[in-house]
């Protein structure tokens with residue numbers, strides 16, 4: 663799954679693809695590089711991000727979805743029912759739902775659904791994330807939501823631990839280390855680690871530096887974690903660097 667953020671403020675590619683022509687060109691590049699799904703988002707959910715209005719979110723994503731839906735599978739990364747519905751009308755066939763609450767929309771529209779776990783809300787989620795056993799709590803939450811979706815008639819349900827969404831670096835690492843506990847639910851697992859802050863912090867620590875390495879310097883960490891996730895049984899990885907990840911996946915598969 664290749665990431666396309668049509669936003670001014672996403673943590674790694676914010677502002678690069680706000681112009682529809684630039685966004686469409688980038689989507690085509692992701693497809694040419696081997697993305698099976700292009701994940702189009704019009705609202706940043708990075709820690710501390712401010713929400714955007716529904717009309718603005720639609721204005722950002724719909725022209726891009728309309729332009730590329732015939733060329734690749736499109737998922738819509740949104741927390742808003744209205745945006746999800748409009749995106750499906752424009753050609754999206756998967757709702758990537760970081761709020762894990764839009765299963766009835768997916769059922770009604772007859773499309774797939776990704777349920778992602780998040781503790782709290784983007785504005786405050788990194789303030790003080792707390793769990794007893796993070797893996798057990800995330801697993802219980804996701805299985806409950808996935809079963810609700812199946813009961814509501816959604817035929818394609820994915821689960822995603824929500825790396826970085828109300829989680830410390832230690833929580834993220836636990837979720838990756840024990841990914842098999844999510845895979846064993848039987849629901850296909852999606853994992854998104856690409857360029858995230860915990861990688862910047864890990865790489866900085868290994869350099870003996872204090873500040874996290876910048877988002878553009880997190881490729882090796884992104885690839886290591888995506889490859890780990892695939893080897894542990896994740897069926898999809900959500901990444902910015904599609905070409906490098908596809909190559910890693912091919913070697914892994916061989």
Ligand code: HH2
Nearest residue numbers: 667672673706707708778822824825854
């Ligand atoms: N991560 C982000 C956004 N959407 N969706 C799923 N299913 N899993 C994830 O891990 C995930 C996601 C955050 O990354 P990004 O889109 O690059 O940044 P931003 O939220 O700032 O737009």
